[in-house]
Amino acid sequence: MARAISRNSKIGWTVAAWLVALIIFFPILYTIITSLKTEQEAIAGFDLIPSFSFSSYETVQNQNNYFRPFMNSVVIAVGSTLLALIVAIPAAWAMAFSPTKRTKDILMWMLSTKMMPAVAVLVPIYLIFLRTGLMDTRTGLVIILMLMNLPIVIWMLYTYFREIPGEILEAARMDGATLRDEILYILTPMAVPGIASTMLLNIILAWNEAFWTIQLTTTNAAPLSAFIASFSSPQGLFWAKLSAASTMAIAPILILGWFSQKQLVRGLTFGAVK
Amino acid sequence: MATRQTASLARLMRAPAIILLLIWMLIPLGMTLYYSFLNYNLLNPANTSWAGWFNYQYFYTDPAFFEAIWNTIVLVMGVLLITVCGGIAIAMLIDKPIFGQGIVRILVISPFFVMPPVAALIWKNMIMHPSYGVFADIAKFFGASPVDWFATYPLLSIIIIVAWQWLPFATLILLTSLQSLDGEQMEAAEMDGAPAISRFIYLTLPHMARAITVVVLIQTIFLLGIYAEILVTTNGGPGYASTNLTFLIYRAARLNFDIGGAAAGGIIAVILANFVAIFLMRAVGKNLD
Amino acid sequence: MGRITLEGVAKRFGDVEVIPPLNLDIEDGEFVVFVGPSGCGKSTLLRLIAGLEDVSDGRILIDGQDATDESPAKRGLAMVFQSYALYPHMSVRKNIAFPMKMAKVPQDEQNRRIDAAAKALNLTDYLERRPGQLSGGQRQRVAIGRAIVREPSAFLFDEPLSNLDAALRVGMRLEISELHNRLETTMIYVTHDQVEAMTMADKIVVLHAGRIEQVGSPLELYLRPKNAFVAGFIGSPKMNLFSGETAAEYGAATIGVRPEHIGVSTEGGKWKGRVGVSEHLGSDTFLYVEDTGLAETITVRSDGEVRLRHGDTVWLTPNEDKIHKFDQSGDRID
Numbered sequence: 085m086a087r088a089i090s091r092n093s094k095i096g097w098t099v100a101a102w103l104v105a106l107i108i109f110f111p112i113l114y115t116i117i118t119s120l121k122t123e124q125e126a127i128a129g130f131d132l133i134p135s136f137s138f139s140s141y142e143t144v145q146n147q148n149n150y151f152r153p154f155m156n157s158v159v160i161a162v163g164s165t166l167l168a169l170i171v172a173i174p175a176a177w178a179m180a181f182s183p184t185k186r187t188k189d190i191l192m193w194m195l196s197t198k199m200m201p202a203v204a205v206l207v208p209i210y211l212i213f214l215r216t217g218l219m220d221t222r223t224g225l226v227i228i229l230m231l232m233n234l235p236i237v238i239w240m241l242y243t244y245f246r247e248i249p250g251e252i253l254e255a256a257r258m259d260g261a262t263l264r265d266e267i268l269y270i271l272t273p274m275a276v277p278g279i280a281s282t283m284l285l286n287i288i289l290a291w292n293e294a295f296w297t298i299q300l301t302t303t304n305a306a307p308l309s310a311f312i313a314s315f316s317s318p319q320g321l322f323w324a325k326l327s328a329a330s331t332m333a334i335a336p337i338l339i340l341g342w343f344s345q346k347q348l349v350r351g352l353t354f355g356a357v358k
Numbered sequence: 359m360a361t362r363q364t365a366s367l368a369r370l371m372r373a374p375a376i377i378l379l380l381i382w383m384l385i386p387l388g389m390t391l392y393y394s395f396l397n398y399n400l401l402n403p404a405n406t407s408w409a410g411w412f413n414y415q416y417f418y419t420d421p422a423f424f425e426a427i428w429n430t431i432v433l434v435m436g437v438l439l440i441t442v443c444g445g446i447a448i449a450m451l452i453d454k455p456i457f458g459q460g461i462v463r464i465l466v467i468s469p470f471f472v473m474p475p476v477a478a479l480i481w482k483n484m485i486m487h488p489s490y491g492v493f494a495d496i497a498k499f500f501g502a503s504p505v506d507w508f509a510t511y512p513l514l515s516i517i518i519i520v521a522w523q524w525l526p527f528a529t530l531i532l533l534t535s536l537q538s539l540d541g542e543q544m545e546a547a548e549m550d551g552a553p554a555i556s557r558f559i560y561l562t563l564p565h566m567a568r569a570i571t572v573v574v575l576i577q578t579i580f581l582l583g584i585y586a587e588i589l590v591t592t593n594g595g596p597g598y599a600s601t602n603l604t605f606l607i608y609r610a611a612r613l614n615f616d617i618g619g620a621a622a623g624g625i626i627a628v629i630l631a632n633f634v635a636i637f638l639m640r641a642v643g644k645n646l647d
Numbered sequence: 648m649g650r651i652t653l654e655g656v657a658k659r660f661g662d663v664e665v666i667p668p669l670n671l672d673i674e675d676g677e678f679v680v681f682v683g684p685s686g687c688g689k690s691t692l693l694r695l696i697a698g699l700e701d702v703s704d705g706r707i708l709i710d711g712q713d714a715t716d717e718s719p720a721k722r723g724l725a726m727v728f729q730s731y732a733l734y735p736h737m738s739v740r741k742n743i744a745f746p747m748k749m750a751k752v753p754q755d756e757q758n759r760r761i762d763a764a765a766k767a768l769n770l771t772d773y774l775e776r777r778p779g780q781l782s783g784g785q786r787q788r789v790a791i792g793r794a795i796v797r798e799p800s801a802f803l804f805d806e807p808l809s810n811l812d813a814a815l816r817v818g819m820r821l822e823i824s825e826l827h828n829r830l831e832t833t834m835i836y837v838t839h840d841q842v843e844a845m846t847m848a849d850k851i852v853v854l855h856a857g858r859i860e861q862v863g864s865p866l867e868l869y870l871r872p873k874n875a876f877v878a879g880f881i882g883s884p885k886m887n888l889f890s891g892e893t894a895a896e897y898g899a900a901t902i903g904v905r906p907e908h909i910g911v912s913t914e915g916g917k918w919k920g921r922v923g924v925s926e927h928l929g930s931d932t933f934l935y936v937e938d939t940g941l942a943e944t945i946t947v948r949s950d951g952e953v954r955l956r957h958g959d960t961v962w963l964t965p966n967e968d969k970i971h972k973f974d975q976s977g978d979r980i981d
Contacts, residue, residue: 098456104448105465108525111480112468114492118484130495175375178368190376192639197383199635201583203604204624207611208389231382238375254699255732259746259793260720263367269745273736292473294586299612313475313590323490326483330476341471342464349534352527353572 112334119327126323140328150332153311157333159222160297160307161290164229165237165283171230172237173279177271179238180245181253191242198235202295213300222305225297229290237286240351244278281347284340288348291337308333387628393621400615413622423623425598426606429513430630433520433602434581436513438574440521445528445573446566452529453536463533470526474586481519482508482591512592512600519587524580528573535569536562575638582631603627648710649801649833650675651696655705658691658857665691666857668705673801673835673850678827681837682844683854684880689837690805692854696835697803698722710800720749725794726803729810731786733778739789740774746797757796764792767826784815791826801833808843820846841881845869853877875977878903884933884946886971893941899972899980906933906948908969911955916962920945922955936961 118126120134144150179187218224256270294309301310397409417423485492486507494504507515547557585604594601611620651673658666666688673679681689694700698719706715714722733742747757765771768788808816844851845865853860861873872878878886886903894902920939934947972980
């Protein structure tokens with residue numbers, strides 16, 4: 085008897101949950117569907133079944149040269165992430181494995197730099213970029229996004245490293261490992277999963293960044309976020325084409341994102357919620 | 359653990375990150391502060407002069423400034439209300455034993471990975487467009503006349519878009535917190551005869567309190583900086599109806615080339631963000647030990 | 648060889664003195680147990696010997712050589728940690744091989760030692776597994792295996808059994824004792840459990856607030872505790888301690904009687920009381936006697952066939968020869 089009721093309620097909750105999930109997902113789904121329509125179909129009214137025409141993808145690629153902003157996005161997101169990791173790994177490592185009385189304060193201060201509104205430094209960064217020729221270059225964006233995400237990267241790595249028990253390092257030391265052995269054989273293999281998820285989350289954040297990328301690029305270095313923003317001007321209003329460009333811009337990161345749900349919570353809450 | 363050599367090596371390893379962040383924080387902020395006291399317009403750079411508090415005064419007396427502050431508050435509060443309440447409800451729904459939980463989670467989390475300009479464009483053209491949007495289709499289906507969302511309710515439209523983007527974040531964090539709720543505690547309460555509503559109010563909510571705080575604070579930090587969504591949809595209009603502080607400063611700097619004014623606005627934004635930051639740091643700091 | 652000497656060794660963390668200067672001699676081949684309540688500094692002392700903490704004062708000699716500033720690796724000691732500290736990303740074989748790899752032991756010699764250790768510790772079938780796939784007892788054995796293959800001059804154990812369940816703990820206790828008999832290597836073993844100390848040690852070092860309270864063989868500690876703290880700490884169930892008038896009768900500030908040195912009678916005796924809880928273990932019966940007017944409860948160990956129950960009135964008589972007397976400062980009076 086009790087089993088039967090719980091089975092019915094399970095079906096009930098399932099229906100409710102799927103309904104909510106589909107409503108939330110609908111804008112994305114509808115964009116993907118529209119991207120597979122022709123322009124005439126796209127403005128012909130509500131229809132969930134497209135003609136599976138890939139012409140809009142071709143148009144986006146040919147007319148707007150989608151490939152360049154895509155490559156810019158890749159270079160900027162991956163570049164800024166790698167650069168941040170190079171700086172952050174030693175720092176997080178030191179703070180996790182030889183903490184001092186001030187470690188906590190340093191971490192909190194690093195977090196506080198993340199609280200600074202981007203717009204507060206828009207003016208100086210803009211002027212510096214104009215004067216140093218960094219405007220509309222990938223290098224400039226890599227530097228800015230690296231600095232912007234550095235606190236999150238350090239924090240995430242720190243929380244991962246802290247989970248490596250200190251006794252294991254002591255055991256290695258007792259076993260005769262030098263600092264080099266310790267890093268090579270014990271720490272690195274144990275830290276790799278944490279570093280990988282930090283990298284993943286940071287690539288997502290950098291890919292989706294849409295303040296500095298829009299402010300500091302025009303055409304040459306514009307990544308997808310700036311490229312898509314340019315579609316807001318009236319001549320860009322072709323529904324199927326817009327959908328195709330949008331789908332291409334979000335697809336890679338959507339897939340990466342699905343794999344990094346757990347890390348997302350940890351990274352964006354600075355370890356406050358696990 | 360802390361032997362002498364490791365301590366000095368650790369200092370060396372920390373240094374680059376600390377120095378970089380110090381530079382990133384001090385130099386631009388110092389420059390902003392300096393510019394905020396200058397009459398400095400990029401269209402007429404030769405005429406730069408010391409302005410004293412004029413830029414702040416100018417901002418303070420500009421009616422657009424108060425409208426922007428008000429819009430910022432409404433935007434942040436509106437999105438928080440929707441995402442926290444919606445997040446709790448959806449988190450509890452997903453936490454139930456349901457079929458296909460993994461896929462439901464993926465669907466719900468997806469909007470968070472959509473970059474802001476794309477999210478704004480999708481909603482602007484596919485959903486809220488007065489002639490071709492899905493909302494218009496629905497209205498027509500019921501025989502009503504479609505609403506021109508961005509002209510009639512510009513701020514509300516932006517709130518809806520931003521809430522859609524952040525709802526997954528709130529849901530995911532609240533779900534994580536919900537899953538750490540002690541099942542035996544719930545069963546004990548059930549044995550004690552507490553009805554579902556009481557269990558929610560006296561056990562679930564207090565357990566999630568910390569996660570809710572974190573969601574509110576972190577979202578506030580990001581929501582104060584909403585920019586691309588406004589740029590792509592309403593461009594701050596009509597008038598200043600959907601201009602927030604970030605957008606107002608952007609306008610001053612990039613459209614009016616008023617460096618001094620924009621810098622003064624930036625300093626005001628820092629002060630506002632600091633109010634939130636102090637609370638967030640406390641919440642996070644508690645978890646450090 | 649594994650003779651370890653501590654000369655005036657002290658440890659301070661900032662202004663807090665965790666271990667005041669102390670001297671200790673550990674002979675080659677001895678099984679020494681550091682025992683004491685949590686926070687007494689026993690683990691810190693072990694870590695000082697291991698070299699995982701710097702000493703604030705004093706010298707540590709290993710086989711007569713000053714090892715005070717030597718790195719942990721060069722001291723030739725092996726340690727088994729409370730959490731086992733196995734390398735999670737390596738197989739059991741690689742875990743055991745790691746110290747030999749660091750010491751650049753030739754490959755065939757490595758294999759020989761691994762096989763020997765695995766055989767001795769019943770790990771032969773598990774060599775290719777990861778630590779995560781092993782039970783607590785097996786992990787413990789891997790940790791010991793990793794220590795054995797180094798052929799150290801002394802083994803250090805830091806509460807190695809505290810993460811195991813009761814039955815396994817008894818088994819591992821025996822295995823470690825057997826290992827000591829076979830290897831005849833110095834072992835220093837830290838525990839808060841006085842039963843482990845009593846059953847395994849050649850020499851027990853009782854620590855309290857960083858100070859050494861007494862050093863001696865298990866029986867010495869049991870028969871002649873140097874002070875009230877050791878008296879109360881060593882022995883199970885705990886010694887009954889009385890102060891006030893009862894103690895004054897014997898010319899002491901505190902007297903102690905072990906539960907096994909109190910006779911029980913239903914007819915008559917020295918102290919009258921009522922049975923609170925009686926625990927029948929079969930071999931023994933533990934009686935917790937209340938309402939004696941001497942102490943809250945008096946613990947009595949009686950033989951297994953005593954059929955006393957809750958509420959029964961009993962008379963207790965201590966064995967006068969086995970009464971321990973302590974003065975005002977807690978030191979033993981003879």
